[in-house]
Amino acid sequence: MTLKDLQTYSYVPYSETPGISVVRSQGDGFFPGVRIENASFPLTINSLQSALFNCISEGEKPKAAYINPEQSCNIEFWKSEYGLWIYDLEELDESKFTPILMQIKSDQTPKKLHELLGQAQPIYSDFPVSALLETEQGFISGVNIECSEWSYGLCAERVALSKALAYGIETFKAIHIHTRDGEFSSPCGACRQVLVEHMKDQQVHLYHADGTNSQHFTSDLLPYSFHSSKLKKK
Numbered sequence: 702m703t704l705k706d707l708q709t710y711s712y713v714p715y716s717e718t719p720g721i722s723v724v725r726s727q728g729d730g731f732f733p734g735v736r737i738e739n740a741s742f743p744l745t746i747n748s749l750q751s752a753l754f755n756c757i758s759e760g761e762k763p764k765a766a767y768i769n770p771e772q773s774c775n776i777e778f779w780k781s782e783y784g785l786w787i788y789d790l791e792e793l794d795e796s797k798f799t800p801i802l803m804q805i806k807s808d809q810t811p812k813k814l815h816e817l818l819g820q821a822q823p824i825y826s827d828f829p830v831s832a833l834l835e836t837e838q839g840f841i842s843g844v845n846i847e848c849s850e851w852s853y854g855l856c857a858e859r860v861a862l863s864k865a866l867a868y869g870i871e872t873f874k875a876i877h878i879h880t881r882d883g884e885f886s887s888p889c890g891a892c893r894q895v896l897v898e899h900m901k902d903q904q905v906h907l908y909h910a911d912g913t914n915s916q917h918f919t920s921d922l923l924p925y926s927f928h929s930s931k932l933k934k935k
């Protein structure tokens with residue numbers, strides 16, 4: 702993957718203003734991040750958060766971020782949150798930028814969801830959630846990540862989606878979601894809004910804390926959702 706490729710993976714149908722970031726982990730892995738807009742403004746994910754949560758969801762610790770300062774949001778917050786070194790994207794040695802995406806086999810779904818709970822970072826809620834996004838290229842994992850500012854956290858579903866998009870994967874067959882606790886595992890309203898934008902009529906498999914599971918369609922989870930063919934520029 703080149704930085705040019707990464708630029709095209711941004712999901713920016715509304716502003717047409719791409720944004721990319723790359724995070725280097727303490728283990729010297731490289732994690733891409735892209736700007737992901739949403740018809741509902743505040744649900745937009747900026748590229749630095751996308752790259753950071755990609756790294757953390759893989760169980761790694763972020764060390765440095767390569768950003769375009771004009772495109773990234775809340776740089777000072779993320780810098781102090783993770784003790785990051787901040788560099789300009791132009792300083793990234795592209796020959797070292799070889800991001801690897803972990804593949805998960807389909808027959809491992811419930812077991813993997815259970816294992817992934819250990820990678821969640823529910824520092825306030827103690828409510829771990831895991832997700833596996835089913836794609837043509839395999840299963841992409843996500844866990845919920847909370848940080849010192851509650852509003853900057855992301856749910857497992859959106860971490861998985863943001864990760865897939867940052868690797869250029871943009872068609873999704875289904876999503877599998879698991880919570881350790883609670884009566885009924887169910888995506889929050891914000892996740893429903895984001896999921897319906899990227900997978901309009903796809904299946905949502907919920908694996909509840911009591912060991913039971915249920916299947917739903919994204920469109921049923923958010924009936925009469927806001928959309929318009931007039932809205933997107935592309």
Ligand code: THU
Pocket residue numbers: 823826828829830844845846847854855856857858887888889892
């Ligand atoms: N959470 C998810 O990861 N997915 C959902 O759809 C529901 C909520 C997380 C967010 C937060 O870290 C914790 O669960 C409590 O809200």
